[in-house]
Amino acid sequence: MSDFIKTFIEEVKTNTPGYIATAVADVKTGVLYGSDSAVPSFDPAIASVYNLEVAKAKMTAIKALGLDSKLENILVNLNNQIHIIDLAEDGAYFVYLAVDSTKANLGMTMALLNKYKKTLKDNL
Template identity: 30%
Template structure:
């Protein structure tokens, strides 16, 4: 049953849960949604995932499994983490073959991974619970999704 009032009421409660949300339009949005769907297929119990533009820190597509997990609050900070790490690596002058691929943030019960996509303009952010997913599986799923 389609009841517009209830849909608006649910929207006031916070971000959509267990649904891929996207912004923008065109092929970039479609590609971001496809990546999130692939991540979900490989990691169905993930806490959250997003494809983020590095220049703006805005999510092209995102998914969360819990209203308490606010991706919009952390994506800007994660974007800055990627930018600062790129600057640090540039200062080391390691050479053109050494490029940032992935950043891992380890918490007591969660793993947060940030993986640059091949175009270098976007990154994939995934948060998983350590009790549901191991690091190797999460990394492999992210690696296969970027292609």
């Protein structure tokens, strides 16, 4: 795993209230650049594979509808967790982040994610 990926994951893990897991993966190939989980039973690698399929399905729907738009992120609200699928501006990779919704604030979580993503944007 590259140093800038490790740095990104560590910053997200350390500074995001309610942090559960994160992963960074390539959109075209699904190759995982790096991942981490604070919960041993939560596998971010598996989660990122399935969430990539969600993102691809949404991109297919956007194309089928003839929308002049690009997918930026997908929020999935579970009864006790928030899952964020955040695509890079160029669509080459995505960040998956899961947080405990009883400890996290969505606005703060998104602001922190955007702050730390700058490291990825400059290096991926």
